[in-house]
Amino acid sequence: MKKSIAIDMDNVIVDIEGHYIHWYEKSFGIRLDKSALIGKPEGSAFPKPEAIREFLCTPGFFKEAPTMPGAVEAVRQLAEDFEVFIVSAAMEFPQSLSEKYEWLQEHLPFISWKSIVFCGSKQVIDTDFMIDDHVKNLKHFKNQGLLFTACHNVSITGYTRVNNWEEATEYLYAAVQ
Amino acid sequence: MKKSIAIDMDNVIVDIEGHYIHWYEKSFGIRLDKSALIGKPEGSAFPKPEAIREFLCTPGFFKEAPTMPGAVEAVRQLAEDFEVFIVSAAMEFPQSLSEKYEWLQEHLPFISWKSIVFCGSKQVIDTDFMIDDHVKNLKHFKNQGLLFTACHNVSITGYTRVNNWEEATEYLYAAVQ
Known part of the structure; x- marks a missing residue:
């Protein structure tokens, strides 16, 4: 599985x-x-x-955002070998719900609506791995969390860190071998 | 807890x-x-x-829908004694995302955005109980699922069934005593 x-x-x-x-x-x-x-x-x-x-809170902000370097290629590859869910804590900004959905359709059209989760807290999410830049999302996670480096989290320790999508995919494939 | x-x-x-x-x-x-x-x-x-x-798929459909008998009172009571999450498989109908959010604000204003989850599949959801009218959502659930009676599911067996909110709250409070 x-x-x-x-x-x-x-x-x-x-x-x-x-x-x-x-x-x-x-x-x-x-x-x-x-x-x-x-x-x-x-x-x-x-x-x-x-x-x-x-x-x-401004309409259009989320819709226009660019992709992270290597993200689309990495997620496309991972989606072949893992069960990939896009899980976004979008609920704080409800105007972002439709924009984030459209963003995913535009940039990651290979991700089915079945694999999208928009939530408030991520504490109810149960997957084998979670990739996130916020400790608030990783700290309740029961399985393997990966802290994706962002400017705001560079000083945080105590989590398995990946600095970019190359490191993230390398970690994930090594973990399941 | x-x-x-x-x-x-x-x-x-x-x-x-x-x-x-x-x-x-x-x-x-x-x-x-x-x-x-x-x-x-x-x-x-x-x-x-x-x-x-x-x-x-029609704008306005979800926003105008009425509440189930006893639902608002039951969820308000449960929210005092349980950690309540509203989890809706809304992603199939993306125009419903904002309408479902607004519906919850109107009818269940005591539910914080932190406790709302809109998803495609519910297989990533991990809570102690899940109340749902669809077996497709309950069958992967690891903990105690409750099949909430709806016209379309009356013939289904093999699940713990609750016929209304009175039975649901009675079951839940008995389960944690």
Whole structure:
């Protein structure tokens, strides 16, 4: 039986940090380098941190976000050998529900609606692996969690870390051999 | 620690069968009695069964659906003594995502966004109890599933059945005593 993976969206398959930078520049004419975000809580590196939460509530924000490097190819490959679920804590921003669905249809059309989960808390999710950039999602997880490196989580220890999709797929295939 | 319950929406807290009857009458001028639906697969009792699937894809259909008798009071009570999650297989009808969210805000405002899950398959859901009217959702469930009686499932055996919210709450409180 194939092992199952719950794959997060923002900062894992969606380059939401890059999208913050892009929208911030579009809104305020100030472009931050991604390195300025390293080690800081999400949004806090921007001169107007409150703008980031406003972006998250703005129609169109999630729909336009770019993919993470290597994410589409990696998820396509994993979907052949694992049972892949896309699990996003989308419920805090209900306007994002339809946009995240459309985003998945556009960028990962090989993912069936049967394999999509939009939730509030991820504590009810039971898969063999979970890939996520937030400890709040991994800390209740019973099986193997993988902390996907994002600027905001670089200082966190105590979790199995993967820095990019190459490392993530390498870990997953080694784990099931 | 409180035990957790995954509670389905359609036919469990949402009277979707009654809503089919209402919309069918509104569309075609023919009113079926609920008894005509008993023992038949969903939608098949109506002269034009394909209309039911069209309703499911029509904006506004889910938003306007009425509550099941006793559901709001029962879920409000259970939410005090259990960890309640509303888990709906909404992903097949993506236009329903925002409507189901709004429905919950209107009818069960005491349910936080943190406790809502919209999914395709429920096979990744891990709670102590699951209340659902569909065997497809209960058959993979590892813990205690409760089959909530709906017209389409009256002939099904092999599951712990609850016929209404009074029986459901009675079962759940007895199970944790």
